[in-house]
Amino acid sequence: MRLSRSFIPTMKETPAEAQIASHRLMLRAGLVRQTAAGIYAWLPIGYRVLRNIEQIVREEQDAAGAQELLMPTIQSADLWRESGRYEDYGKEMLRIKDRHDRDMLYGPTNEEVISDLFRQSVKSYREMPQILYHIQWKFRDEVRPRFGVMRGREFLMKDAYSFDMDHAGAVVSYRKMMLAYMRTFQRLGLKAIPMVADTGPIGGDLSHEFIILAPTGESQVYYDAAFEEVDYGTSGTGGFNYADAGDLHRFFELMTTNYAATDEKHDEAKWATIAPERKREGRGIEVGHIFYFGTRYTKPLGVTVAGPDGKPVHPEMGSYGVGVSRLVGAVIEASHDEAGIIWPDAIAPFKAAILNLKRGDAACDGLCEQIYARFGSSALYDDREDRAGVKFADADLMGHPWQVVVGPRGAAAGKVELKRRATGERVEVTPEEAIARIG
């Protein structure tokens, strides 16, 4: 994309409403604009990042055997009356009426809808187990939205739902999702720690929050330093196989034997047994949450599946959420400096920015066009008629992993400067070498 023709409104000054780094940088770098309290429009480069994250989440869900579908944003109140949550959910649920005065709502979550879909179609244990997910916009009418997209009212969420014949099966599904989550966060360049968590309004007795550490996190967290060395393998190549219950068990043990809890579940007695030099505490941002809740919905909604003996069984469920839009902010909280964002390669809006320091100079223009042609839409070509300083500042602000700096001095000798955003390291190389190193 050519910056001269793009819609990327960067700002030199920080809008007064933005308090924390990610919010500030998302506004300044032109990723989002607020349209109402806690509601944001995603501008081109912000949307690219959002889709990149979404895609990684999707790939890891698919790898774990979950199937993607798409449920609506608007739901009928009737289903929620069936589960008993219509009255319970409170004012966070946005309730609306259609023209016939029917009670509708903008979904804050989808247990009812997925259970309804499931009960309509799955009748036999032979079709079990199932894990279904979707990536959809949700709305929760938070009393006090803040921190930009980290705590918005409208947000993009991946939510998965597992259905198993019994508790043992549900535990296997739960572990699969835990593994998928750790791989997802690892690919996003985040170090996430699963912590025992409250089950909240959804209910249940087995639940973990996935926390990434950041000074602006909303909760205080405590964990054993052993987590910092845990190796759980990378996607597809790691030592754990989704099809092997033994692997899943080993993985789960690895993730849950070391102490890790948020303040709500913090256990001072257990904490006291940990060696002082291994104690770690700080602030954390919740980026995912998984629950096992058994028959909480399948019973009231009358969901049954025939078992091998022909008798009806209420499936055991779990649900698994990842805050996709929140992750954009969370990644920035975990990866930025005074100059701007530092995107991990996996989710950057562009692999590289090409900075033409002197538009109109034949050598600069030629080299830039040559490099840009090799990357096409995966690079951002700063071809604006602006000063070098402006381009450096914007490139740092937007956080492209690589910057290819093409100035008249080097260009005359057929050289460009390659800068790595994360380290600040710069090297003078040929255009071919720059292209090769960016990959």
Next chain:
RNA sequence: CGGGGCGUGGCGCAGCCUGGUUAGCGCGCGUGUUUUGGGUACACGAGGCCGCCGGUUCGAAUCCGGCCGCCCCGACCA
């Protein structure tokens, strides 16, 4: 939802208390010159229903009332 605060060109703000000629400043934007590897300098210029409605007054950005929106602290939360 309790407490506090703010709405003035795209962004950041001053002006309001002590109503009074064309509502200012910085950044950004446009044109020209200048500069040419880290947000250059100068000149000229465009751009504002002073959140909305009502009231007081000869006169309201400024005073009064109502409403709306947004932000911060707390409680709450993917």
